[in-house]
Amino acid sequence: MIEVNNVTFRYSGEAEEGIAPALEEVTLRIDEGETIALIGHNGSGKSTLARLLAAIVLPQRGSVIVDGLRTDAGGESLWQIRQSVGLVFQNPDDQLVTNTVIDEIAFGPENLGLPRFEIEERVEEMLDLLDLRPYARHAVSDLSQGQKQRLAVAGVLAMRPRYLILDEPTTMIPGHTAEQLLETVRRLARERGISVLHITHHMYELADFDRVIVMNRGRVLLDGTPASVLRHREELERAGLGLPLITQLGQRLRARGWSQLPEVILTLDDLKAALCSLK
Amino acid sequence: MIEISRHISFGQYVDNGSRLTRLDPRAKILCFALAVAAFTYISQFAALALCLFFCLFLQWLSRLPLRYVLQGMRMFISFLVILYAFQVLFYTSSTQATSVIWHWGVLTISWEGLIHSTQVDLRVIFLYYLTSLLMLTTSLVDLADGAEALLRPLRRLGLPVHELVMVFVIALKFVPLLITEVERLSIAQATRGVRFGRGNPWQRIRALSGIIVPLFMSGLQRVEMLSTAMEARCYRAGYRGWRRSKLHALQWTGADSLALACCLLLCGLLVALNFVSPF
Numbered sequence: 418m419i420e421v422n423n424v425t426f427r428y429s430g431e432a433e434e435g436i437a438p439a440l441e442e443v444t445l446r447i448d449e450g451e452t453i454a455l456i457g458h459n460g461s462g463k464s465t466l467a468r469l470l471a472a473i474v475l476p477q478r479g480s481v482i483v484d485g486l487r488t489d490a491g492g493e494s495l496w497q498i499r500q501s502v503g504l505v506f507q508n509p510d511d512q513l514v515t516n517t518v519i520d521e522i523a524f525g526p527e528n529l530g531l532p533r534f535e536i537e538e539r540v541e542e543m544l545d546l547l548d549l550r551p552y553a554r555h556a557v558s559d560l561s562q563g564q565k566q567r568l569a570v571a572g573v574l575a576m577r578p579r580y581l582i583l584d585e586p587t588t589m590i591p592g593h594t595a596e597q598l599l600e601t602v603r604r605l606a607r608e609r610g611i612s613v614l615h616i617t618h619h620m621y622e623l624a625d626f627d628r629v630i631v632m633n634r635g636r637v638l639l640d641g642t643p644a645s646v647l648r649h650r651e652e653l654e655r656a657g658l659g660l661p662l663i664t665q666l667g668q669r670l671r672a673r674g675w676s677q678l679p680e681v682i683l684t685l686d687d688l689k690a691a692l693c694s695l696k
Numbered sequence: 697m698i699e700i701s702r703h704i705s706f707g708q709y710v711d712n713g714s715r716l717t718r719l720d721p722r723a724k725i726l727c728f729a730l731a732v733a734a735f736t737y738i739s740q741f742a743a744l745a746l747c748l749f750f751c752l753f754l755q756w757l758s759r760l761p762l763r764y765v766l767q768g769m770r771m772f773i774s775f776l777v778i779l780y781a782f783q784v785l786f787y788t789s790s791t792q793a794t795s796v797i798w799h800w801g802v803l804t805i806s807w808e809g810l811i812h813s814t815q816v817d818l819r820v821i822f823l824y825y826l827t828s829l830l831m832l833t834t835s836l837v838d839l840a841d842g843a844e845a846l847l848r849p850l851r852r853l854g855l856p857v858h859e860l861v862m863v864f865v866i867a868l869k870f871v872p873l874l875i876t877e878v879e880r881l882s883i884a885q886a887t888r889g890v891r892f893g894r895g896n897p898w899q900r901i902r903a904l905s906g907i908i909v910p911l912f913m914s915g916l917q918r919v920e921m922l923s924t925a926m927e928a929r930c931y932r933a934g935y936r937g938w939r940r941s942k943l944h945a946l947q948w949t950g951a952d953s954l955a956l957a958c959c960l961l962l963c964g965l966l967v968a969l970n971f972v973s974p975f
Contacts, residue, residue, distance in 0.1 A: 468924075471928050473924055496930055496932065499927070499928055499929070499930050500930055503928075506921065510873060510918075511921035511925060512922065514866075514869070514922065514926055514929075514931075515835070515837050515869075516836045516869060517709065517835045517836075517837070519943070520836070520943070524931075525929040525930065526941075526943075527940050527941050527942060527943060528930040528931050528940055529930055530941045532941065533941065533942070533943060536941065536943045540943065554711045555711070556709045556711065558708060572929065576929065
């Protein structure tokens, strides 16, 4: 379990310039096996929260506790937290360290000092899980952006984290590739009990997650199931977020007299099912 | 300017399972160092001809398409041609006994200038080829492991060998990334009407500054992101008691000893040929 208790974080130099903190009095809890979508406008504090959870930056006020270990405790616990919390960044080119697929997957396990046979086992496992086997001997520079992003996820998962944070991984890849990547991650989360925190600004990606957290100006604005969050249309719009198109369509149909339709429709399949059930 | 990456293969790695790729990185680095020393020492055309045969033999061993390697050297050779012109025109002999072909003001073309500049530039081309080939046939991780193993004795002097090698390897990794970045910035500037290679020297410098300044900024950002990503994956260089394990064990075989012996023999031949050859 990850606990974020009343955390405030400000980047250095921002206080002198009178800029508001990146995060202000944020409190939340992430349970094991949960899949969460974290959404917010640019500058809402999403990526800062991700870095705090992965102990890349430390809170100036409050605490972040990962499986009972405080991120600001220092020493060996810092590295235990970084092993438990895997972080995938927006641009795969920024995080791929080596220049071959196999070496990249092995980089994390090598840092953990694992024996060679175990590194080999994890590399083999990740090649299959992320469909990277056909590219195993390829240079990283020969991969497409979507393949690179899969490789970045494989490199992090090879460290067997309990929590996986994806910081806008779908921004730089085409729609269908992004959907495949998210589906793979959700499947892995189900099968292995990994908690997933997917940071995004695409509202249509929320539907398949257990929980949605909306951030605005460094604070948690809404926190709940996708359906319960999307009921707060006005608050979302004030935070610069529009409802997904399919939800808007459902609400327009309701406004035109189709009042039996549910208030919040999340997917096209939900809309079809709702329309078919009407008499 | 815009299609730069097609004309530079420096820093790329091609795993085609060739004999050169399979050699132990320590053997490759040692052979490379020996060849660089010998190529730098020689100056006679007969020895340079032997260098050419050696490079052709390496090309055959590498099983890389010759066209791919040559295309990767195109931009470097174009740059060298400009340098060659300057070398020839401003050549000053130490003996004063030059046979002048053409003379105008401070510009002179002499037989000695032509011969000397050709010898120097041929050596530079061969050295560039050797460096490119080392990187085309050795992955970054192998290169780092090999260099670290060879430099291990320096650790006794208190030198942070692992960290120094990692810095060097990451600098190499950034070469293709920065080339892509230059390409991206060139396209962005060209679409705004900036014309490279036109106008007077001052206008050309101004056009280039539109690339160099953002390139520098994005390079710094990328370095920061990469170091964050490495730390997030438990890379903790400089921490006492941290030991990385390795996926690939370095294995010195008979082929490596043979390669080193052949390289030593060739270097001896080159030096002897350079000594006895009249031209």
